[in-house]
Amino acid sequence: MNDSASPTAIDIAGLGYAYSKADAVHDLTLHVQRGRCYGLFGRNGAGKTTTMRCVLNLLRPQRGSIRVFGMDPAQQEVEVKRRIAFVPDAVAFYPWMTVRETLDYLASFRSRWNRATERDLLGRFRLDLSQKTGALSKGQRTQVALVAAICPEPELLLLDEPTSGLDPIVRREFIQTVIGAYQDADPGNRTVLVSTHLISEFEGLIDEFTIMDGGRGVLTLDADHARERYRRIRARFSRAMPAHDFAGALRVHRTERDLDIVTAGDGDRLLADVQRLSPEWCQAEALSLEEVFVATLS
Amino acid sequence: MLFQINFKSAKPVYLQLVDQVKSAAAAGLLRAGDALPSIRPLSEELRVNRNTVAKAYGQLESEGIIETQPGRGCFVRAAQSPLRKDARRKLLVAEIDDVIVQAHHLQVSAAELLDLVRERFDALATRQSSHADKQGTR
Numbered sequence: 248m249n250d251s252a253s254p255t256a257i258d259i260a261g262l263g264y265a266y267s268k269a270d271a272v273h274d275l276t277l278h279v280q281r282g283r284c285y286g287l288f289g290r291n292g293a294g295k296t297t298t299m300r301c302v303l304n305l306l307r308p309q310r311g312s313i314r315v316f317g318m319d320p321a322q323q324e325v326e327v328k329r330r331i332a333f334v335p336d337a338v339a340f341y342p343w344m345t346v347r348e349t350l351d352y353l354a355s356f357r358s359r360w361n362r363a364t365e366r367d368l369l370g371r372f373r374l375d376l377s378q379k380t381g382a383l384s385k386g387q388r389t390q391v392a393l394v395a396a397i398c399p400e401p402e403l404l405l406l407d408e409p410t411s412g413l414d415p416i417v418r419r420e421f422i423q424t425v426i427g428a429y430q431d432a433d434p435g436n437r438t439v440l441v442s443t444h445l446i447s448e449f450e451g452l453i454d455e456f457t458i459m460d461g462g463r464g465v466l467t468l469d470a471d472h473a474r475e476r477y478r479r480i481r482a483r484f485s486r487a488m489p490a491h492d493f494a495g496a497l498r499v500h501r502t503e504r505d506l507d508i509v510t511a512g513d514g515d516r517l518l519a520d521v522q523r524l525s526p527e528w529c530q531a532e533a534l535s536l537e538e539v540f541v542a543t544l545s
Numbered sequence: 546m547l548f549q550i551n552f553k554s555a556k557p558v559y560l561q562l563v564d565q566v567k568s569a570a571a572a573g574l575l576r577a578g579d580a581l582p583s584i585r586p587l588s589e590e591l592r593v594n595r596n597t598v599a600k601a602y603g604q605l606e607s608e609g610i611i612e613t614q615p616g617r618g619c620f621v622r623a624a625q626s627p628l629r630k631d632a633r634r635k636l637l638v639a640e641i642d643d644v645i646v647q648a649h650h651l652q653v654s655a656a657e658l659l660d661l662v663r664e665r666f667d668a669l670a671t672r673q674s675s676h677a678d679k680q681g682t683r
Contacts, residue, residue: 282596283596284594284596419592423589423592424589426594427585427588427589427595430594430595430596431585431595434595434596434599450552450592451550451552451558451591451592451593451594451597452592452593452594453594454594454596454597470558471557471558471559474552474554474555474556474557474558475555475557478555514555522650529650531555532553532554532555533552533553533554533555535552535553
């Protein structure tokens with residue numbers, strides 16, 4: 248099956264891959280809908296990069312299957328690669344080429360290259376076209392790689408830890424800029440799969456995510472649903488808190504007068520429980536995606 | 546900034562934006578014919594995915610709050626809800642129930658709550674008229 252009619256950009260079913268004895272990825276299943284920004288979250292070594300490499304056909308899955316736009320990336324390699332772009336975590340260019348020469352060289356492999364997008368992003372990043380790529384900082388090299396990835400207007404953009412090792416103040420802004428520019432035209436056909444352990448930088452950008460741990464997918468959720476489901480309830484009591492069993496809470500932390508509960512799905516019931524104990528102050532708020540990540544893995 | 550997103554709220558981000566456009570329209574900060582910011586700059590400003598802004602605008606359009614003029618952008622429509630009156634009332638009832646539950650937990654009595662509602666009506670009316678004055682002298 249090959250078709251632009253395929254409603255999904257990526258389908259991974261029962262994926263398994265091992266470098267030696269230990270599985271790097273074990274029985275991973277996930278589906279990325281077209282037009283969405285999908286996060287693959289996990290600590291270093293969780294299996295994110297191995298998964299990306301299987302999608303790119305840089306590694307052959309040992310178990311399970313991968314389809315990109317309904318096609319097998321091993322069987323229809325050219326057709327798949329024509330439609331995707333990939334930015335690895337460590338970007339390498341020919342150091343003797345200037346930024347201009349590098350972009351022209353990369354453009355020569357592509358049937359399309361959006362010059363207006365290129366101009367726009369080069370201006371925003373204030374990249375000097377005449378500079379040799381060998382003289383660029385790591386952040387600037389990543390910027391060049393991101394520009395080169397989106398100018399061909401791929402239907403799928405794969406980003407592997409795009410912000411790690413970069414200046415914390417600029418990195419969030421430029422990932423926002425790049426994804427914004429990428430999805431500006433034809434958003435229904437602009438899909439992003441991004442792997443990262445720096446989750447807070449992608450808060451707001453991610454539509455849906457899978458948390459990986461030890462090669463397995465441990466949680467897949469829509470970002471809006473995550474905020475609805477995962478809540479933190481905090482309360483303070485005027486005197487020692489009555490004994491109470493907060494059954495169903497993910498985590499309960501209490502001192503004599505303070506209570507701090509994290510819940511998944513049982514927020515309303517637990518909040519009512521807490522309020523029945525008549526706290527002098529009580530607050531419930533959604534967990535950020537990073538807090539969901541921490542709560543899931545601990 | 547007219548709109549602000551709170552990631553600590555359990556309310557989905559797109560709905561936060563929908564509600565803020567509605568309340569800005571109700572408060573007269575956005576008037577019929579006013580343009581809403583286009584999707585890309587707004588998503589960059591709010592630091593959210595463009596899909597989120599597009600989803601919010603889509604919902605506002607289906608509720609008849611805004612309209613899209615192809616090639617020009619999104620504009621606030623004159624306040625005419627396409628929903629029938631009982632449907633509109635039903636939407637409000639759910640919100641009111643939430644407020645009543647919240648008031649109960651905060652130990653605010655029914656009488657106090659009703660006073661507060663009246664007070665907020667007045668505050669909004671004041672804001673609306675002072676905004677209208679400003680527009681008039683522009």
